[in-house]
Amino acid sequence: xxxxxxxxxxxxxxxxxxxxxxxxxxxxxxxxxxxxxxxxxxxxxxxxxxxxxxxxxxxxxxxxxxxxxxxxxxxxxxxxxxxxxxxxxxxxxxxxxxxxxxxxxxxxxxxxxxx
Amino acid sequence: xxxxxxxxxxxxxxxxxxxxxxxxxxxxxxxxxxxxxxxxxxxxxxxxxxxxxxxxxxxxxxxxxxxxxxxxxxxxxxxxxxxxxxxxxxxxxxxxxxxxxxxxxxxxxxxxxxx
Numbered sequence: 001x002x003x004x005x006x007x008x009x010x011x012x013x014x015x016x017x018x019x020x021x022x023x024x025x026x027x028x029x030x031x032x033x034x035x036x037x038x039x040x041x042x043x044x045x046x047x048x049x050x051x052x053x054x055x056x057x058x059x060x061x062x063x064x065x066x067x068x069x070x071x072x073x074x075x076x077x078x079x080x081x082x083x084x085x086x087x088x089x090x091x092x093x094x095x096x097x098x099x100x101x102x103x104x105x106x107x108x109x110x111x112x113x114x115x
Numbered sequence: 116x117x118x119x120x121x122x123x124x125x126x127x128x129x130x131x132x133x134x135x136x137x138x139x140x141x142x143x144x145x146x147x148x149x150x151x152x153x154x155x156x157x158x159x160x161x162x163x164x165x166x167x168x169x170x171x172x173x174x175x176x177x178x179x180x181x182x183x184x185x186x187x188x189x190x191x192x193x194x195x196x197x198x199x200x201x202x203x204x205x206x207x208x209x210x211x212x213x214x215x216x217x218x219x220x221x222x223x224x225x226x227x228x229x230x
Contacts, residue, residue, distance in 0.1 A: 044221050101217055
């Protein structure tokens, strides 16, 4: 089982719809969770971080974390063609409160928003 | 100016050649990382350094070496390049601290082709 797993997609949604991206992780000690967006040929850029169970909203983006289910998701409301990119889920491993300082990335989900 | 820079941005080399990829940062971060990205495989950690005197292997360090010349500089070397090292290489940095401070910031990437 991969440490961080995402549906590779591609996920295709119409403009204006909600895009839902999912990620599961295997390390129960993980405390920090990140969503990066990567346009083709470009570097990953952070769009959301979440550390506590529940929802965190930032503009059109909402991250959801459920540590009991080892599940983190990203919702993109009112999707735009400019949201078309690969979305990478990343998880920071920790043990007993001591951070390893490393991120493990999922393989990414390709999102296409069509007009 | 970009906070994290990588040189060169593109490189073509031949099998057996030794090459060096360089990373510099002006963010003042202690921690630096080298990743490679292959299609469908996400980002995989090659080496990481938590300070100038601390260098650690990542999950795919075979065939690579690194040098942390200063807090701001972290170089990746391919001792004898082989075609399956053809990939997109990213440098990243992060602060030292709580997990909340460990967001990683990526350079623009180096596209390497080994013939």
